[in-house]
Amino acid sequence: xxxxxxxxxxxxxxxxxxxxxxxxxxxxxxxxxxxxxxxxxxxxxxxxxxxxxxxx
Numbered sequence: 208x209x210x211x212x213x214x215x216x217x218x219x220x221x222x223x224x225x226x227x228x229x230x231x232x233x234x235x236x237x238x239x240x241x242x243x244x245x246x247x248x249x250x251x252x253x254x255x256x257x258x259x260x261x262x263x
Contacts, residue, residue: 235254240247 235252237252239250239252241250242248
């Protein structure tokens, strides 16, 4: 019984750690426009960044 409690507390702390580390992630979705010899070309862009709390 005591071992189950210890394991459940460790798993709960691990889940909190995972949720906290994922909360600082952010995504950007947008369109990039590049100008070439045949005119402008629009390409989609998707980015996933990890924000560490500092200035970019």
